[in-house]
Amino acid sequence: MNVEDLEHLAEQYRAEGAAQTREVRVCAATSCRSGGALLVFDALTEVQQASGPAHCKVKEVGCMGLCSAGPLVAVADRDAGLTDVDLYQEVKPEDAADIIASVDGAPVERLRHPTDNPFFARQQLIVREQCGVIDPDSAKGYIAAGGYLAMVKALTEMTPAEVIAEVTTSGLRGRGGGGYPTGLKWSTVAKTPGAQKYVICNADEGDPGAFMDRAIIESDPHRVLEGMAIAAYAVGADKGFIYVRAEYPLAVERLKTAIRKAKRTGFLGHHICETQFSFDVEIRLGAGAFVCGEETALMGSIEGGRGNPMPRPPYPAESGLWGQPTLINNVETFGNIAPIINRGGDWFASIGTERSKGTKVFALAGAISNIGLIEVPMGMSLREIIEEIGGGCPGGKAFKAVQTGGPSGGCIPNDYLDIPVDYDSLKTLGTMMGSGGMIVMDETSDMVDVARFFMEFCMSESCGKCVPCRTGTQQMYALLDRLAKSQAGPADLAMLEELCEVVQATSLCGLGQTAPNPVLSTLRYFRHEYEAKING
């Protein structure tokens, strides 16, 4: 199969559904589901079958982004994107008749959520372009929307070196937290000799308060598989693993379905699309250990062992899974690959800032009006993200700080909200991009308590292999606990700062090295809150 054949196939799939010119899309991702989206779907289907117009199709889609207003339903033309819709919020089964009636009539005003507001208008969708639009369980739907074109193009028209060159040109950096240049990582794996190479997709998404990867998988799983297959072709691997956290049962289901369907249609497995290239993917489940998001620990877990991190070097690119050269990238990183191959590295590199290219998906949560997922170009200011897109803090409360980078990151106070968000600027503020979680805190948050919360997290998630992390986090937690309860003296604060330095400098893996960050950053911007709690 070549690109033309696939385009034909896509055309054919589009023609099959051409009679249905209107769609009622129901978000069936985890968040809306827990609000009752499946009941809404059933009700809509029933009304549609009984009395709806024949040119309308009710379908399940993935995450539309505005999770806090769910269950979400969108009524749209068949080819409309995410925002070109009549969007309905907090839909109940009882609303089904009105919504079906609106397919050819006036929108249901009482349920309507505008899509011309900044939350939707200010976004730029690359990774999430099909999220909330296509049916995640349908391989046909993915292909009809241009899916697998990039893979077939890579396999039939490009050499592995050309694929890597395109990714390098794009300037894409890893979305899992570290921000390592993806092209460079791919070329290292490609260059390393090895009889068997592996590609791993890191879908452990350990940062509590981040749900980008879950939403991408639940909404557009084939895109992740396509990215992995292109990567495998580029580096010379024929076997892949997706490591998903067990807390995401729906994402696992969606992936299983996607893998099965991709294999059946020849887009995965032996001799993909009748080329010489073969690639097989297996799912591996986590079991509730944050440290398993760290790449060496993750590989230990895939091998069936404890998720203990290993010192690097050797890096996975040289000696990874079962000692073989291994490429490991994050879900969102893989999600960017197909668009880069389709539209070119230069196009991608034209978006974003000097050293951070493309878009980033962020999960907005905490004390913010619009809770959900957004995708914006790198370099947008935090103020735009929080005040305009996020709608600021609810209940008239004043904004206090935003935490990025999860338990490994730090907080940013109001004074610095105008900086453009990219890998480097966040670092200079003492935090990091991380995987894209943004937790907003309002004036009611107590920053010492926040620091204690993150330390408790790191303490219980420390794997215990190295002493600085195992005991250091415990001691820091004890000190923070005393501080939070106003039982600490000035010497305790000095001790805390010293411990931060030691743990940062001497821990084995990223967990310990970054565990002090929330403390250091709250100390940097909210030292007075610590001092106010000191006794004597």
Added chain:
Amino acid sequence: MAAIRLARPGANPKGLPMQRPHPELPSSDKRWKIINTTMRRAGYAEHALIEALHGVQDAFGFLDEQAMSFVAESLDLPLSKVYGVATFYHLFQLKPQGRHTCVVCTGTACYIKGAGALVEGIEERYGVQPGGTTDDKALSVMAARCVGVCGLAPAAVVDGTLLGKLTPPKLLERIAQEIAE
């Protein structure tokens, strides 16, 4: 057996087919068959360990010594390794669980939105903290680090159902309902 050896490089350096009998199923309980199938599909390779333990926990609710020994023998691993893995991962339970479970999300978004109050509410009513089970074995309480619905924080999972935008009374009512059923 040949395929099995292939899947486990290093175990048998000379590449000779080594016959090792697989242990008998601990009882006629059908659930063991399912677990055994999981391991067989992976060629009884070491990397099937976590999946096998997931299988045991899904089937029996927790991992006891009999189950761990069975998995260890099947995969030709020392029991200490199986125990080491079982205790490393938070999701694996080594004790029998209550008839109902409530997993409170204590991730960051839920923490900001009051997960602490949910945990306290449960403790007040049932006298158990995350990790504990009530004396009458009616309820086990656990904590999870983000269940992925931060938009609906604070969240909890009661008997497999994900609930969002909770308050302590709402959660307690739901738990009471489940227990009463």
